[in-house]
Amino acid sequence: MKLQQVNTPKGKVWEVNGYLINETQKVRVKKRGFDSKQSARQWFNNETVLFDNGESKYNKKITPNVLTVKELYNMWLETYQHTVEESTLNKTMNFFNVHIIPEWGDTLVSDIKPLDLQRYINTLQGKILSYRKIAGYFRRLLSLAVRLDMIAVDPFTKIEMPRERRHLNKPKQFMDVDEFKAFIDVLDNQYSQINRQAYTLLRLGAFTGMRTEELLALQWRHIDFDNGYVSITQALGRGLGGSTYIKEPKSQTSKRTLKIDNKMLSVMASWYETTKYSAPTDYVFSNKGQTLQPLRPNKWLHDVSDKYNVAVGLSMHKLRHTWATLALDQGATIKQVQTYLGHADVSMTLNVYSDITKKASDETSIVLSNLID
Numbered sequence: 001m002k003l004q005q006v007n008t009p010k011g012k013v014w015e016v017n018g019y020l021i022n023e024t025q026k027v028r029v030k031k032r033g034f035d036s037k038q039s040a041r042q043w044f045n046n047e048t049v050l051f052d053n054g055e056s057k058y059n060k061k062i063t064p065n066v067l068t069v070k071e072l073y074n075m076w077l078e079t080y081q082h083t084v085e086e087s088t089l090n091k092t093m094n095f096f097n098v099h100i101i102p103e104w105g106d107t108l109v110s111d112i113k114p115l116d117l118q119r120y121i122n123t124l125q126g127k128i129l130s131y132r133k134i135a136g137y138f139r140r141l142l143s144l145a146v147r148l149d150m151i152a153v154d155p156f157t158k159i160e161m162p163r164e165r166r167h168l169n170k171p172k173q174f175m176d177v178d179e180f181k182a183f184i185d186v187l188d189n190q191y192s193q194i195n196r197q198a199y200t201l202l203r204l205g206a207f208t209g210m211r212t213e214e215l216l217a218l219q220w221r222h223i224d225f226d227n228g229y230v231s232i233t234q235a236l237g238r239g240l241g242g243s244t245y246i247k248e249p250k251s252q253t254s255k256r257t258l259k260i261d262n263k264m265l266s267v268m269a270s271w272y273e274t275t276k277y278s279a280p281t282d283y284v285f286s287n288k289g290q291t292l293q294p295l296r297p298n299k300w301l302h303d304v305s306d307k308y309n310v311a312v313g314l315s316m317h318k319l320r321h322t323w324a325t326l327a328l329d330q331g332a333t334i335k336q337v338q339t340y341l342g343h344a345d346v347s348m349t350l351n352v353y354s355d356i357t358k359k360a361s362d363e364t365s366i367v368l369s370n371l372i373d
Contacts, residue, residue: 200267215284222284
């Protein structure tokens with residue numbers, strides 16, 4: 001370290017010139033402007049201590065070892081898995097393991113070029129309608145890489161995100177009144193004799209719009225036979241490796257009590273008398289006392305569809321869609337439907353069940369013309 005007095009436009013000042021050294025770095029520093037030799041030496045001594053502790057502005061930033069996409073994903077997953085429900089974790093891991101890791105897993109994060117990423121996104125958009133969800137997860141990883149100084153810029157900021165494609169031949173989303181009546185007629189008069197449990201579940205789903213995960217977590221203690229109510233307080237979650245578990249409903253508004261009609265109550269009572277598992281904590285719908293697998297209700301619905309040609313192309317979710325659409329068509333308000341279905345926000349009801357708006361539009365279009373006729 002060298003201390004010397006130098007001339008400047010403002011007069012003579014002291015200058016320090018030397019090296020800061022620790023176990024991994026050696027940096028030359030030169031600073032002037034001190035009013036005394038002692039203050040220059042004191043500054044250098046203080047900076048030496050800071051440099052040795054890695055706290056000096058002269059310490060070079062050490063960039064973390066750049067990881068592959070798979071290594072970064074595994075590191076991110078260690079934290080993420082403690083912040084979400086197991087069912088959400090399962091879906092997220094599926095997105096990565098099916099769509100992202102096979103394509104990018106062995107690529108160093110620093111080697112991801114905007115052009116390659118653009119080609120990947122374009123291909124993804126051509127294959128998957130809701131590709132933006134997958135892209136969103138990938139972007140979370142690359143944003144993390146930026147924060148960890150692995151890369152300077154997120155490649156996603158340099159590409160164009162194409163619009164999501166729409167269904168050209170959109171599958172049927174719900175049954176109309178006549179189709180619904182035919183479906184219930186088949187359930188009541190034919191399928192009820194073949195599979196009593198499946199009949200009860202499908203009918204309850206059709207007349208309440210309950211989510212599949214809510215139907216499968218229903219216990220007999222949730223059924224009020226005296227007053228005709230069903231209380232929804234829990235749901236069936238999908239865990240890792242095909243496991244299931246009981247969890248809180250989707251949202252606070254999903255905790256609700258539904259009124260069921262006398263016919264449905266009678267069907268429930270008949271199943272209660274039939275099943276071997278009728279203790280208060282037994283599941284209403286079960287496989288030898290255990291919860292059914294999440295896909296079982298859809299398989300039952302498809303069996304009915306294939307055998308009797310009703311509810312063709314529908315799923316349990318679309319059965320819920322049917323309930324909402326028919327309820328609105330029969331005069332229920334959006335708010336009533338929102339409450340009954342357990343939607344957290346009325347916009348969810350409006351967005352998901354917008355199919356009825358075409359009919360409403362057709363009817364509304366002639367309102368003013370009727371004033372003239």
